[in-house]
Amino acid sequence: MEKELDQVRIRKEKVQRLREMGIDPFPYIFFRTHFSEEVKENFDSLEEKEVVVAGRLVSRRLHGKAGFVHIEDDRGRIQIYFKYDTLQDRYALVKLLDLGDFIGVKGKVFRTKTGEVTVWAENVELLSKALHPPPEKYHGLKDIELRYRNRHLDLMANPEVRDRFRMRTRIIQGIREFFVKEGFLEVETPVLQPRYGGAFARPFITHYNALDRDYFLRIANEIYLKRLIIGGFEKVFEMGKMFRNEGLDRFHNPEFTNLEAYQAYADYNVMMELVENLFLYLSKDVLKKDSFTFQGMEIVIKEKWERITYFGALEKYTGIDFYPLDKEETKRKAEELGVDTEGKVTKGKILDAIFDKCVQPDLVQPVFVIDYPVDITPLAKKKRGDDNLVERFEPFMAMTEIGNAYSELNNPEEQKERFLFQQSLREKGDMEATPIDEDFIQAMMYGMPPTGGLGLGVDRVVMLLLDVPSIRDAILFPQLRE
RNA sequence: GGGCCGUUAGCUCAGCAGGUAGAGCACCGGCCUUUUAAGCCGGGAGUCGCAGGUUCGAAUCCUGCACGGCUCACCA
Numbered sequence: 001m002e003k004e005l006d007q008v009r010i011r012k013e014k015v016q017r018l019r020e021m022g023i024d025p026f027p028y029i030f031f032r033t034h035f036s037e038e039v040k041e042n043f044d045s046l047e048e049k050e051v052v053v054a055g056r057l058v059s060r061r062l063h064g065k066a067g068f069v070h071i072e073d074d075r076g077r078i079q080i081y082f083k084y085d086t087l088q089d090r091y092a093l094v095k096l097l098d099l100g101d102f103i104g105v106k107g108k109v110f111r112t113k114t115g116e117v118t119v120w121a122e123n124v125e126l127l128s129k130a131l132h133p134p135p136e137k138y139h140g141l142k143d144i145e146l147r148y149r150n151r152h153l154d155l156m157a158n159p160e161v162r163d164r165f166r167m168r169t170r171i172i173q174g175i176r177e178f179f180v181k182e183g184f185l186e187v188e189t190p191v192l193q194p195r196y197g198g199a200f201a202r203p204f205i206t207h208y209n210a211l212d213r214d215y216f217l218r219i220a221n222e223i224y225l226k227r228l229i230i231g232g233f234e235k236v237f238e239m240g241k242m243f244r245n246e247g248l249d250r251f252h253n254p255e256f257t258n259l260e261a262y263q264a265y266a267d268y269n270v271m272m273e274l275v276e277n278l279f280l281y282l283s284k285d286v287l288k289k290d291s292f293t294f295q296g297m298e299i300v301i302k303e304k305w306e307r308i309t310y311f312g313a314l315e316k317y318t319g320i321d322f323y324p325l326d327k328e329e330t331k332r333k334a335e336e337l338g339v340d341t342e343g344k345v346t347k348g349k350i351l352d353a354i355f356d357k358c359v360q361p362d363l364v365q366p367v368f369v370i371d372y373p374v375d376i377t378p379l380a381k382k383k384r385g386d387d388n389l390v391e392r393f394e395p396f397m398a399m400t401e402i403g404n405a406y407s408e409l410n411n412p413e414e415q416k417e418r419f420l421f422q423q424s425l426r427e428k429g430d431m432e433a434t435p436i437d438e439d440f441i442q443a444m445m446y447g448m449p450p451t452g453g454l455g456l457g458v459d460r461v462v463m464l465l466l467d468v469p470s471i472r473d474a475i476l477f478p479q480l481r482e
Numbered sequence: 483g484g485g486c487c488g489u490u491a492g493c494u495c496a497g498c499a500g501g502u503a504g505a506g507c508a509c510c511g512g513c514c515u516u517u518u519a520a521g522c523c524g525g526g527a528g529u530c531g532c533a534g535g536u537u538c539g540a541a542u543c544c545u546g547c548a549c550g551g552c553u554c555a556c557c558a
Contacts, residue, residue: 005509005527006492006510006526006527007492007510007527010510059518059519061518061520062514062517063513063514063516063517063521064513065514066515066517067515067520068516068517068518068520081517084515098508099508112516112518113516113517114516114517114518133508133509134493134508135493136506137519138493138494138507139494139506140493140494142493142494143494143550145549148550153493157493199558200558202557244558246558247483247555247556249553249556250552251557252557342555356558457558481548481549
């Protein structure tokens with residue numbers, strides 16, 4: 001720590017004085033009868049009745065032998081009136097209170113002459129002394145770096161931030177409720193994995209000392225969840241953290257929350273309906289409205305989303321049918337479109353770059369982009385009637401990709417070939433290519449039912465529904481450089 | 483990783499023709515027994531992100547670094 005702040009020194013001296021007065025500045029427990037909100041909402045029945053409230057001191061207007069303060073609890077703020085005539089000796093404690101302290105107050109509910117519902121303190125107890133002054137009361141805490149690094153201060157100073165994270169939790173609970181209601185079993189799979197797969201991304205590597213072997217933080221849980229389907233569970237889901245060793249930006253945090261759900265006897269069409277129903281559920285039960293705005297774009301949650309094929313979308317927005325083109329021709333066209341193809345190993349990767357630049361900015365209303373090229377999707381089943389495509393879709397809205405889903409590949413021999421192809425990409429220098437997973441192939445040998453799978457970026461869903469432009473404002477403790 | 487911008491009191495910010503640091507809130511003292519960003523009077527508080535350089539003199543100009551933001555690239 002650097003030099004002690006004057007105000008901190010003064011507060012520590014107050015702690016000393018309180019102890020000399022026989023007051024414990026850090027007592028253990030307090031019983032309250034009402035939240036601030038309850039007192040205010042039930043004023044008519046509580047007027048002149050005694051209540052006990054508790055909270056953090058957030059404003060203070062003392063004038064000599066009387067004064068007003070506001071305390072803040074989990075549900076809001078309420079004003080407290082302190083008067084020397086009522087408190088007598090106890091008024092000495094009031095004079096030693098600082099902004100940020102936690103106090104408990106017993107008193108009768110009344111209305112001041114300006115009409116504010118207030119508790120007239122008959123007793124006041126210090127519940128915890130704050131040694132450091134809080135952020136500024138009027139402007140709040142603006143400094144973005146401070147807000148992310150010291151989220152407790154951000155939450156303290158900016159009530160709208162608390163509201164936002166309460167809403168995040170409700171959305172997450174809503175997602176969980178929806179899948180449980182649909183009959184999915186919530187499971188937990190390893191975060192620490194001896195090999196990684198299920199997505200294209202570089203992993204975080206860690207070392208397991210007892211085994212003297214490198215392990216990986218999961219980039220996805222897909223393989224484990226499918227092994228559960230092989231084991232006989234018909235509907236499973238997991239919501240949890242994934243870790244991808246990549247850059248930070250408005251839409252990416254290396255540690256993020258993901259939902260994956262797998263359903264036996266289903267294909268990607270069933271999973272599209274599941275996504276439609278999930279959003280209907282969220283809009284009805286959480287948002288309580290059937291549209292929302294993200295960065296000025298009004299998004300309407302409909303029962304049925306538009307579906308457009310991957311190549312169809314590319315053709316619609318570039319005028320070029322990429323389907324018949326080989327890698328070289330695709331590359332040429334990409335460059336004509338001004339798309340950077342540097343380091344793109346396959347036609348699929350080049351197409352992805354074109355898609356991101358030319359198509360994605362037009363995907364505003366909820367839409368499923370379906371039927372992707374096979375080479376960028378090693379775990380999905382081939383499209384019925386077209387070996388160059390797989391049955392895969394990505395849900396988009398507000399120009400943002402929010403998930404990924406397939407008719408899951410369940411033929412172990414084909415799975416092996418796909419892994420071998422990925423292996424060859426790896427050898428060509430594509431570090432995101434999926435490594436081969438023999439255990440998974442072996443598991444699939446025992447028989448895996450036809451299965452639909454879905455992955456959903458939960459943080460991105462939160463961003464969209466709450467109109468939060470940066471993932472750092474959708475995650476309580478976003479990753480920052482140390 | 484590239485480009486642009488930012489970093490001054492606990493917080494929000496001003497100060498930048500280069501002359502040695504300011505305001506509001508917060509804090510301390512005084513007055514004040516119904517206030518609402520309470521008020522009035524007085525006071526304390528800063529290694530101006532860090533390190534170099536130019537200069538008689540740097541918060542201010544230059545260079546490098548750190549951290550952050552936006553953006554491009556990378557990345558589902």
